[in-house]
Amino acid sequence: MDDDRAYLEQLLHQDIPLTQAMGLGVLGWDASELRLSLPLAANYNHKSSMFGGSLYCGAVLAGWGWLHLSLREAGVADGHIVIQQGQIDYAEPVLGDAVAHCAAPPPAEWDRFITLYRRRGMARIQLHSRILCGEVEAVRFRGQYVLHR
Secondary structure (H helix, E strand, O other), rough: OOOHHHHHHHHHHHOOOHHHHHOOEEEEEEEEEEEEEEEEOOEEEOOOOOOHHHHHHHHHHHHHHHHHHHHHHHHOOOOOEEEEEEEEEEOOOOOOOEEEEEEEEEOHHHHHHHHHHHHHHHHEEEEEEEEEEEEEEEEEEEEEEEEEE
């Protein structure tokens, strides 16, 4: 596991213990996308599909993790990330292991976010996550994240 992936997985398991119980793992990272694993065995419900709360957590954490690693790469280490608002669409049931993806926002939005944070000590950014089970896009999530000093 490369350094960024190992760092984020350790941080999530240490600071957000629920991620350990969920079996959440960091599968891949580059500046354009973060991928997190969500195993069904640790997150199933009474219908033998993945629990909606686990899917929500996976989607939120994909955005949170993407933002955390992107800020780290940008040299921003003095902020706290919180999810302010989220909207989720459970399009399909998840009947197997899943992967949560968060892709980078458009470069202009990212630049505006960083500039605003450096100037005012607070900024908001909207990130989009999706959860795939195999090739099926089962969940879509839009979250507004706030970074503050």
